Amino acid sequence: MRKPFDVYKLPYRISFEKDPYEQEEKEVPYKIEKIKGRERVEVEKIVEKERKKVLTLPSGLLKEEESFSLEDIGSKIVGNIFDRVKFLKQRILELEEAIEARKEMNKKFNEEIEREIAELERILPTISDKEELREFKLNLMMLRMEKRKENTNFWKDIVALKKQLRELLEEYEIESKLSRILGGGNGRIQHI
Incomplete structure (x- = not known):
């Protein structure tokens, strides 16, 4: 009915x-x-x-004694936006640090591999035993292959980190513009 x-x-x-x-x-x-x-x-x-x-x-979201004025709701939203802007800024700094750390790690790996290659190339002319010479050349080839592999992994890691950084920068720009429009944290909407 x-x-x-x-x-x-x-x-x-x-x-x-x-x-x-x-x-x-x-x-x-x-x-x-x-x-x-x-x-x-x-x-x-x-x-x-x-x-x-x-x-x-959900009853936990809205309580009977809460007022439902738009200013109260607006200030909560603005507060959340400012928290989001701070969080995004922190994540951007963390990603920039991760990129720098990965660059430093790559540099150290390459220096270490280059030192080992230089050491093997220095010893190589002094070896007369064919079996030992073959083993040294094999080690030299493996080190060069490891260097190429490290550089490839470095490139993949940097591309992935920079992609994440670009996405966060876009979000940060949007959220910070929105927070400026919403009044710089005072909860009052500014007229454009």
């Missing part, structure tokens, strides 16, 4: 009930069947009950 004010129901409601469903009854018209030229009317009424999910706001 339809209640007179069902038309004005909000798509959500603050619910303190445990059942998140709303039941709605629908009446189905009577059944009429024709049997050998005669009409047979079923007298009993079929009632279907449909359970519709009602969107509810």
Whole structure:
């Protein structure tokens, strides 16, 4: 059955009930069947009950004693935006430090590999045993391969870190512009 004010129901409601469903009854018209030229009317009424999910706001989110003025809500949003701007700035600094640390690590790895290669190349002419010479050349080749592998990994890491940095810088720019528009932290919206 339809209640007179069902038309004005909000798509959500603050619910303190445990059942998140709303039941709605629908009446189905009577059944009429024709049997050998005669009409047979079923007298009993079929009632279907449909359970519709009602969107509810969590009761912890909105308390009865809280005021719902737009200024209060606006100041909470602005506070969250400023927190987000600070967080993004911190993440940007961390990523810049990670990029510098990775560059330093690559430099140290390459210097170490170069030292080992130089040492092997210095010893190589003094070796007369063919088996030992083959082993030294193999070690030299492995070190050069390790250097190439390190440089490739360095390139991949830097590309990934710079991509993350670009995304964070874009977010930071958007959020900081939004925070400036919203009044520099005083909770009042500035007119542009």
